[in-house]
Amino acid sequence: MALTITCPICGKRNGYEFRYGGEEKGPRPDQKDLTPESWCDYVHMNRCVAGIQQEWWFHRDGCGSWFTIFRDTTTNLEKETPEAKE
C-alpha cells in the first residue's frame, strides 16, 4: 500500500523518497560497560510490532533529515501518537 511520510522539513511526501532507518531503540549504548549482549540488542534486535511503532526514517531523495515517526505497521498509515486511536 502506498506510504506517505511526513518529513519535518519537506512535509508529507511519497514514502519511496525515504529510507527506513529501523525501530526506535533509545540512545546508543555507552562505550564503557558495553557487553556483546547489549550491543547485539541495540544493533540487531527488533520488536517487530504488528501495530503502531516509533521508527526512524531518512529523507534520502530529499533534504537528508533523520527523524522518527509513529506508523501502524498493519496499515502503513502514519499516526500522531503511539496509542491506537480510530
Next chain:
Amino acid sequence: MFSKSKPMWGKKNKLKSSYDVVLIGGGLHSLATAYYLAKEHGITDVAIIEKNYIGYGGAGRNTAIVRANQRTQYNVPLYKEALDLWPVLTRELDYNLMFNNCGNLNLMHSEAAMNAARMNVATAQFHGVESHLIDAKQAKELVPALNISDDITFPIHGAMYHPPGGVVRHDAVVWGLAKGAAKMGVEIHQHTEATGIQTKNGKVTAVVTDKGVINTKQVLLSAGGYSAALIHGFLGIKLPISVLTIQAMVTQPLKPLLDHVVSSGAYHCYANQTLKGEIATGAHMDPWPNYTTLTTAHYIKHQAEALSEFLPALRGVRFMRIWGGLADMTPDMAPIMDGNEQVEGFFMDCGWGYFGFKSCSAVGRHMADFMATNTCPDILKPFALKRYKEHKLMGETAALMSYSPDN
C-alpha cells in the same frame, strides 16, 4: 459431492486440555515437524494450532521454487536434503507433490557476479549438489527466450545452472503433510489462535489459545512472518528480524516458452512457467517493515520493466493475478532455529525470509529430532540465536542486507 467430502487431515477434533507437543502455526514447517515427530519418533499426541487455516501464510504465498544452491557450507547441506526429500515424500505420503525438477538458472550480470557464482558453484559441488557455471551463449541455448544482447540495462554475462532444482506444488505439500500427519494421530486445529505461552521456573507449562489453555511441556513456534511478533509478545524475546511484505504475480497462460526457473539478482526478478502456462514471477519486497500483505502499482511496473528486458517475448503479456505475503528477514539471510535455550521446552523455527518453502521438508525432520531428543542435531547448531551475540553471522549474502539500519 463437495459437502460430503471430508478433509484429508481427518475429522475435526475437540481441543484437549493437554498434549505432549504443541506447534504454533499451521504452515509447512509445523506440518513437516508434526509429520516427522509422529513418523520417526512415535510422538503422536501433538496439536497444531493455526489462527486461520493451514497453508494460509507463507506456504501459499511462495512461488513454489525449490533449489539447493545457497552460499554457505551450513546452508547448502540442509537445502540439499530438503530437495532430495521431495520424491521421497511424494511416495511416503502417497500424494502427488508435482515435483518438476526443471532446473534453475541464476543469471549473472557482471564479471564480479560471475566470480561470486564461481564460489557458489564450488561450494555446491563440494557438497554434492549439481551446479555449473555457464556463459551467456549456453544460457541462451537452455532458455531461448533469454535476451543476451548487450543493449539492456543489465546485460547477461552468464549464469549459475542448477539442474536438480525446480518447482513443487506448494498447496499439495500442505495437504499431503497434513494428511500424512493426521493419519498418524496429529490433531490440526484450524481457526484457533495462540494468545500466550505460560512458563514456570524457566520451563514451558502451557499454551494459551482463544479456545482454552493447553498444558504442554514442549512448544514449537513456527508461524512464518508472524513468528517474531508472537515470540516477543509471548516471551519478551527480541529477534534480529524485519518483517516485510513480499509480492508475486502470474501472467495470463501462454504456450510453453520457459522450461527453467530463471532468476536475476540485478533485475530483482525471477520467473518460471507453471504447468498451466502462466509465467509465475516475483519478487519485490517493500523496503520498509509492514504486515499489510498488500500489493503495489510500484511493483507491477518494476516487474513489467524487468521481464520485458531479459525475457522480451513477454512484452505485452498481461498480468492476471498478484498477491502479497510476509517474509521475515534476518540480517544474514539465514534462519533462526533454536530450542531449550531461552526457556526450557520452547523451540523456535523462524527468520526464513523467502527460503521457508524450499527448506520445510528437511527442517521439519531435524526440528522433530531436536524436540524428540532434546538434543540439537549438528546440522541445526549453526542456526542458533546466539550467533548474533557472538557476531558469527552466517554470510549467506556477502554483505549485510539493507532491511535494517545497520548496513
